[in-house]
Amino acid sequence: MAKPGVNQHEQRISMEIVVDAYTEEECAMAWYCHLEDSLSFPFEARVHQAMAASPLRAGERVSVIVLAHDQLCRVAIFVRAQHNRRELVVPLAQLVPVRADQSTRLAVSDWHYWCDQGYSF
Template sequence: MGVDRDEERDERIEMEIIVDTYGAEEQAMGWNAYLDDTLEFPFEARCRTEREESPLEEGEPVRVVGMPTTDSTLSQQFVTIEWKNRELGVPLKQLEPVDASNTTEQAVADWHYWLKR
């Protein structure tokens, strides 16, 4: 398991996202705040993997419009998408940006990297 270590990404995560946090709950809140502040909504994304808790199919394009009020955990952060004429919360883990700003792409990549570690 895991992924090759990325010093720059590790430093950003340690110094900006989970700095001054103690325990999983505070780290989850740090991630939630970072993603909420960094992701530039709306952006286009694609489902990269099917998940039991989500109706999206692999390869399905979606428009990400925000962050839901759902409590996040250290292994699960959600975003709100427009899907079939309604808004729905899905795991960010499931998505990859397609048409998004560099900061949005970096934030999503940071989250995916964190999950693989």
């Protein structure tokens, strides 16, 4: 049970994901490993916002194939996605799962919360 005033995202992130991460690199790797374990690939996603780091536009749909290489995910989490017969590397923060299992939806939701709060590695 979460402490009063601490939401479920905060509780899960601090107690399960970044619990032993003390440096930026450890935090990045903690997130990467958590998402690698929690996301079930492939899954369909909708672009909920355009981002400068991605050619995708809001409303477009993609098939998320796999996490990008861990070296690329040291600043933010990126995934490889199929879009119009092309494979792209895009930020996970811009995608919302539309056909995915509960574990995938929860992990992406936690990542969105992390990003929306302005947290970084």
